[in-house]
Amino acid sequence: MPKKLTFSYHMLSPVTITEQDVKDVQRLNDLLLVKSPKITQQDLIICARTSFIFVARKWQDNGNGRIIGMASLVISHLPASRCEGFVEDVAVAPKHRRRGIASVLVQQISDYARERGAHVVYVASHVARQEGHAFYIALGFKELDVKVFELPLK
Numbered sequence: 244m245p246k247k248l249t250f251s252y253h254m255l256s257p258v259t260i261t262e263q264d265v266k267d268v269q270r271l272n273d274l275l276l277v278k279s280p281k282i283t284q285q286d287l288i289i290c291a292r293t294s295f296i297f298v299a300r301k302w303q304d305n306g307n308g309r310i311i312g313m314a315s316l317v318i319s320h321l322p323a324s325r326c327e328g329f330v331e332d333v334a335v336a337p338k339h340r341r342r343g344i345a346s347v348l349v350q351q352i353s354d355y356a357r358e359r360g361a362h363v364v365y366v367a368s369h370v371a372r373q374e375g376h377a378f379y380i381a382l383g384f385k386e387l388d389v390k391v392f393e394l395p396l397k
Contacts, residue, residue: 249302250311252347254355257291260284267310268296271334290315297351299335299344311336314348318359328356328364333375349382367391 255264265284272282290296299312312335319327330352335344349366356364366384368375380386 250344251300251302251308252351253298253300255287255291255296255298257288260287260291264310268298268313271310271313271336272332274334274337275332293317294331295352295355297348297355299339299348301339311339312344312348314345314352316352316356316364318356318361320360325362326360328352328361330364330366333366345378346382 262284265282265287268287269282287296295316295318297314297316298310300308301311302308314333315331317329317331319329321327330349333345333349353364365387366379368379376386
């Protein structure tokens, strides 16, 4: 008899982050075009305190839950602009793609940002990620004529 799988979507709490969560998030980060440095449990706790990390977790009958999708949100309240949300690090494990998981995560992020006063949510995506661009457009995002600059702080 196959194991029953259920999925849950929730925000990571800095208090309940486990070593397995760190491994799962690292695995998802490595799927992004820009490879991330190795993260620690403390790194993930700090991220969960300073931004909102939404995850999709796959549960099995034995009670084990693994993170199979994630997306992060930062909400900006600046005096010169309206309240805005910024979506980052949208990733779903390859064998769980095309099941609506990323759509649910982005919808949850959008709802959460709206509830906190955001008037718009932005997402940045590398120019090479054409499949990701089509995904965001299908969700209702509009492509902007904006150029982003980076200043490394090493």
